Amino acid sequence: MTAADYIQAIFxxxxxxxxSTLLAYLLGIPLGVLLYGTDKSGIFPNAPVNKAVGFVVNxxxxxxxxxxxxxxxxxxxxxxxxxxxxxxFIVYLVIAAAPFVARMIESSFREVDRGVIEAAQxxxxxxxxxxxxxxxxxxxxxLIVGAAIAITTILGYTPMTYLIAGGxxxxxxxxxxxxxxxxxxxxxxSLLLIVLVQIMQESLNFIAKKCDKxxxxx
Numbered sequence: 001m002t003a004a005d006y007i008q009a010i011f012x013x014x015x016x017x018x019x020s021t022l023l024a025y026l027l028g029i030p031l032g033v034l035l036y037g038t039d040k041s042g043i044f045p046n047a048p049v050n051k052a053v054g055f056v057v058n059x060x061x062x063x064x065x066x067x068x069x070x071x072x073x074x075x076x077x078x079x080x081x082x083x084x085x086x087x088x089f090i091v092y093l094v095i096a097a098a099p100f101v102a103r104m105i106e107s108s109f110r111e112v113d114r115g116v117i118e119a120a121q122x123x124x125x126x127x128x129x130x131x132x133x134x135x136x137x138x139x140x141x142x143l144i145v146g147a148a149i150a151i152t153t154i155l156g157y158t159p160m161t162y163l164i165a166g167g168x169x170x171x172x173x174x175x176x177x178x179x180x181x182x183x184x185x186x187x188x189x190s191l192l193l194i195v196l197v198q199i200m201q202e203s204l205n206f207i208a209k210k211c212d213k214x215x216x217x218x
Contacts, residue, residue, distance in 0.1 A: 005172070010192060012086060013158050013168035017196075020090050021151045024097035031057060031098065032105020033131060043117065043127050057099040065096050065157055069164070084164040092164075097154050104146035108139040141208045148204035152197050159193075169193050 031053060037043050038050035063071070069092045076088040112135055120134045136143070159170020169189045177186020 006169075006188065006192065009167060009169045009172045009189065010196070012166075013155070013170070013193070013196065016086055016090055016093070016158055016161070016166070016168060017151060017155045020093035020097060020154050021147070023090070023094045024101050024150065024154070025147070027094065027098040028101025029105055031102035032109070035102060035106040036109040036135075037127065037131075043121075043130055057102055060095065060099045061103070065092075066160065066163070068092065068096050069160070084166070086161065086166045086168075089158075089161050089164055089166045093154055093157060096157070097150060100153070101146070101150050104150065105143070108142035108146055109135050111142050112138045140211045144204055144208035144211060148201050148208070151200050151204070155193070155197055155200065169196075 034049065034053050035057070038046040038053070040047065040050075042050075060068070072092055072095050073083040073088075075095065076091040077083050079091050080087040082088055116134055116138060117130060120130050125133070158168050159174060161168050162171040162174045169192050173186045173189035173193070176182040177189065
């Protein structure tokens with residue numbers, strides 16, 4: 001294995017991880033808002049919608065990723081035109097991660113002081129304004145910490161790309177390290193994955209601390 005091979009594997013891993021995370025948040029944020037807002041103590045309570053969305057989210061979250069990968073192959077085929085490869089794997093990751101993101105969004109919103117929300121309501125703010133100008137800004141540190149958890153979780157799934165002929169560091173570690181008994185490739189690939197996880201985790205945690213008004217005001 002050459003340095004160019006590892007650089008290409010890092011690029012593929014980052015591409016799959018970042019795109020999957022962004023798309024998972026694109027789907028997860030509206031779901032999280034629905035879960036929070038339609039709760040009995042939310043800003044627009046709706047028990048039937050809350051139960052329906054919660055049921056779907058919980059069902060998808062309860063399915064092991066490998067099984068979900070097999071079950072959702074027709075969806076990947078419909079969206080990207082094939083069931084294997086990096087683009088198809090992004091589809092599988094988004095389906096698996098979006099419900100996880102939705103629950104984290106809901107949890108972050110629940111941490112917002114109810115008094116702040118009630119103050120906004122008393123001043124005539126509508127639900128959209130409360131979400132965009134109260135909930136998201138107030139929950140920003142928690143949301144960023146949640147993003148760190150989400151992106152590192154998604155990164156942890158990337159070694160499974162080898163199951164569908166994908167690439168990346170995980171695929172390199174398994175294909176060359178495990179199946180071809182190249183221990184050097186396995187250790188280097190694994191170490192690079194660990195480094196990527198730590199960089200992403202620490203960077204987002206640092207940003208979260210900078211955004212936390214409670215820390216800045218001390």
